[in-house]
Amino acid sequence: xxxxxxxxxxxxxxxxxxxxxxxxxxxxxxxxxxxxxxxxxxxxxxxxxxxxxxxxxxxxxxxxxxxxxxxxxxxxxxxxxxxxxxxxxxxxxxxxxxxxxxxxxxxxxxxxxxxxxxxxxxxxxxxxxxxxxxxxxxxxxxxxxxxxxxxxxxxxxxxxxxxxxxxxxxxxxxxxxxxxxxxxxxxxxxxxxxxxxxxxxxxxxxxxxxxxxxxxxxxxxxxxxxxxxxxxxxxxxxxxxxxxxxxxxxxxxxxxxxxxxxxxxxxxxxxxxxxxxxxxxxxxxxxxxxxxxxxxxxxxxxxxxxxxxxxxxxxxxxxxxxxxxxxxxxxxxxxxxxxxxxxxxxxxxxxxxxxxxxxxxxxxxxxxxxxxxxxxxxxxxxxxxxxxxxxxxxxxxxxxxxxxxxxxxxxxxxxxxxxxxxxxxxxxxxxxxxxxxxxxxxxxxxxxxxxxxxxxxxxxxxxxxxxxxxxxxx
Ligand SMILES: Nc1ncnc2c1ncn2[C@@H]1O[C@H](COP(=O)(O)OP(=O)(O)OP(=O)(O)O)[C@@H](O)[C@H]1O
Ligand SMILES: [Mg+2]
Numbered sequence: 476x477x478x479x480x481x482x483x484x485x486x487x488x489x490x491x492x493x494x495x496x497x498x499x500x501x502x503x504x505x506x507x508x509x510x511x512x513x514x515x516x517x518x519x520x521x522x523x524x525x526x527x528x529x530x531x532x533x534x535x536x537x538x539x540x541x542x543x544x545x546x547x548x549x550x551x552x553x554x555x556x557x558x559x560x561x562x563x564x565x566x567x568x569x570x571x572x573x574x575x576x577x578x579x580x581x582x583x584x585x586x587x588x589x590x591x592x593x594x595x596x597x598x599x600x601x602x603x604x605x606x607x608x609x610x611x612x613x614x615x616x617x618x619x620x621x622x623x624x625x626x627x628x629x630x631x632x633x634x635x636x637x638x639x640x641x642x643x644x645x646x647x648x649x650x651x652x653x654x655x656x657x658x659x660x661x662x663x664x665x666x667x668x669x670x671x672x673x674x675x676x677x678x679x680x681x682x683x684x685x686x687x688x689x690x691x692x693x694x695x696x697x698x699x700x701x702x703x704x705x706x707x708x709x710x711x712x713x714x715x716x717x718x719x720x721x722x723x724x725x726x727x728x729x730x731x732x733x734x735x736x737x738x739x740x741x742x743x744x745x746x747x748x749x750x751x752x753x754x755x756x757x758x759x760x761x762x763x764x765x766x767x768x769x770x771x772x773x774x775x776x777x778x779x780x781x782x783x784x785x786x787x788x789x790x791x792x793x794x795x796x797x798x799x800x801x802x803x804x805x806x807x808x809x810x811x812x813x814x815x816x817x818x819x820x821x822x823x824x825x826x827x828x829x830x831x832x833x834x835x836x837x838x839x840x841x842x843x844x845x846x847x848x849x850x851x852x853x854x855x856x857x858x859x860x861x862x863x864x865x866x867x868x869x870x871x872x873x874x875x876x877x878x879x880x881x882x883x884x885x886x887x888x889x890x891x892x893x894x895x896x897x898x899x900x901x902x903x904x905x906x907x908x909x910x911x912x913x914x915x916x917x918x919x920x921x922x923x924x925x926x927x928x929x930x931x932x933x934x935x936x937x938x939x940x941x942x943x944x945x946x947x948x949x
Contacts, residue, residue: 623824668685
């Protein structure tokens with residue numbers, strides 16, 4: 476968070492333009508400062524309200540919605556301790572902890588800024604401020620808060636959905652949009668689906684969702700975890716056996732395929748099957764027929780098969796360890812789940828989702844995360860993906876003492892972050908050039924690479940965006 480005191484670049488930094496209809500409350504007791512900030516932000520397209528005292532700020536917050544607050548820390552005319560501002564921060568957090576507050580501090584009073592961040596400020600600006608840096612900071616906070624609030628809304632919608640039997644599935648990020656669309660499209664069909672992705676990315680949850688959204692939803696979803704089955708058990712587990720088929724077969728046993736008749740069978744960890752098991756499974760998938768172990772009677776089953784693996788099955792096929800004809804039976808449709816580090820927009824809503832769940836379970840009154848905790852969550856690489864996030868939040872819920880989870884409760888620094896690719900650099904540590912590049916990439920991702928749409932969102936002409944794409948080598 477070093478402060479760049481160089482002159483503002485002559486090139487206009489469009490990266491700082493206001494997100495659509497963003498409303499910012501600006502507060503300072505010096506009229507000239509207030510006016511300068513109002514003009515600066517208004518010029519970028521923000522809707523601005525102003526306040527000149529702590530009471531004025533609270534009054535504005537009670538009656539209106541804002542995307543961010545930009546406020547000075549010092550109000551009492553004859554003191555510069557920032558006390559009033561610090562107390563105010565806590566009051567604002569109590570009203571709405573998702574509202575980002577950026578504080579302004581006198582140049583050199585770094586302690587005040589640090590204390591403010593500890594008390595819940597999302598960022599700080601030193602006076603005299605650098606226009607471009609201020610704009611980039613405000614924009615960044617507005618965007619982050621919007622993602623967070625969207626997540627909250629989605630979470631309550633999901634809670635409603637869950638009551639209708641659908642598992643809560645949080646997928647807000649652009650990366651997940653095509654995945655969700657594909658799931659919706661293929662769920663009602665009887666197509667076999669192979670779900671792939673790293674550990675903990677939600678493969679089983681996707682299988683549950685597809686079953687719940689299918690015409691088979693009223694019939695059972697039966698799971699077989701191939702990872703846990705020895706060669707001998709596999710056959711009788713899947714196809715059942717008759718009494719006396721082998722020494723331990725004291726009674727008839729119905730296999731998973733028959734249990735799933737009319738419904739869905741979920742084969743988890745399929746890459747671990749031996750050649751003999753693969754051959755047996757293939758036959759049932761091809762014919763819809765099976766025999767219980769020890770019986771010669773052929774039974775017909777009507778089963779939709781969903782399967783999951785975190786292995787690269789094509790590589791397994793190439794290496795001769797997995798039958799290609801079986802792969803083709805299983806992956807009529809393939810759904811690939813991206814790792815959490817490639818869908819960071821989902822981190823805040825997922826974190827909230829798990830926070831609510833665990834807070835309820837452990838009977839703790841927790842409203843959310845403070846700014847430091849949210850930043851730590853966003854910075855972490857999540858090599859264990861959503862399951863790791865779930866566990867980190869559970870631990871934090873147990874450790875948290877106040878109303879909000881703090882970064883220290885998450886204990887994320889040790890290990891984790893180094894185990895996967897590093898998270899994105901913090902915006903405060905980037906040059907304006909780098910910020911622009913990131914904002915352009917985000918806009919393109921948001922509109923699936925559509926340059927016209929991205930240009931409009933960035934407030935640029937198409938040709939201006941193309942020029943910048945060229946300049947950034949994008
Ligand atoms: N999009 C999501 N929204 C909410 N919770 C999720 C989401 N994805 C995964 N989870 C939760 O994260 C945990 C891990 O998910 P799941 O067991 O489905 O992962 P997996 O890919 O099957 O992992 P593994 O490869 O280790 O078996 C579960 O508790 C699941 O409910
Ligand atoms: Mg799994």
